[in-house]
Amino acid sequence: MKALREAANGRAIEVIDQTKLPFALEWLTLSTASEVAHAIKSMIVRGAPLIGVAAGYGLAMEAGAYELLKETRPTAVNLKWALDKVRAATDKWAAARAIAAGESEACRRIGELGRPLLEKAKRGETLRVLTHCNAGWLATGDWGTALAPIYAAKAAGTKVHVWVDETRPRNQGALTAWELADGGVPHRLIVDNAGGLLMLRGEVDVCIVGADRIARNGDVCNKVGTYLKALAAHDNGIPFYVAAPESTIDRSLASGSLIPIEERSGDEVRGWHGARLLPETTPVGNPAFDVTPAKLVTGIITEHGVLAPAEIAR
Ligand code: MRU
DSSP states (O other), rough: OOEEEEOOTSSSEEEOOOOTTOOOOOEEOOHHHHHHHHHHTSSSSSSSHHHHHHHHHHHHHHHHHHHHHHHOSSSSSSHHHHHHHHHHHHSSSHHHHHHHHHHHHHHHHHHHHHHHHHHHHHSSSSSSEEEEEOOOOHHHHHSSSSHHHHHHHHHHHHHHHEEEOOTTTHHHHHHHHHHHHHHHOOOOEEEEGGGGHHHHHTTOEEEEOOSSSTTTTTOOEETTTTHHHHHHHHHTOOOOOEEEGGGGGGOOOSSSSGSSOOOTTTHHHHEEEEEEOOOOTSOOOOOEEEEEEEGGGGGGEEEEEOOOOOGGGO
């Protein structure tokens, strides 16, 4: 499945409006860099690889929009990676298209390389996986990162069950549940804090998540809540894998503490789709990502191979 495609006129893109899921599947046409910037900022398009792809097309629409697009979201390095590639290219639309195709192929390969790792962790008849946020095809354009090995395992005939973290405050878990339902993968959505209990009870064989930026020392920045899952996995001797394409690795940063963490509006915590959960006067903090230290990560699955966190620097 695709979350972004070129419009028939060859000068615009069409994206699934992820703010409408899981209730409605609506495609939106984006034909200017400002429209692309707004879609990224408001999370109509989201997920590190997909915002990179979208930003690349945005710059192809308007060559002067580099800063406008770069400042939309600070954490996922894929954004700058894609903008730099398109800025350096003569044929900018062709460069954006090549990024989209490259990320799709990278994710397909991540699925292939990650599948045996998940299957090796299986302890019973069913492979029981826990994931956080949405790192499927909605977040990458095609296949997904963390979900790609799950889809590959399912396609190979392995019995799979996925525990899906709700992922407050934007509920990306609902997107994952929607994707898995669409792909016929058995799953159950759980509140963010349930993962520790399930791991302690022996109901999780393996955890796999995506990433927004990986530092040179193998520290992994991903959706807020990832760190706590990694801690619980470590305490329970459960493998904790990170799946990400090369475009997510930032070797210019020595460690995860240098990664800028996006702070989003408190309104995302105070309410949801017009429903109020808290009074407007409640003070709220809303860091969108956290950093999992390299020592808690079992392996990083990239399109080029499975690396120990310490091997990222090479
Ligand atoms: O704020 P979001 O929804 O864009 O955050 C997405 C994540 O944190 C994903 O886990 C990450 O981008 C990997 S997507 C393949």
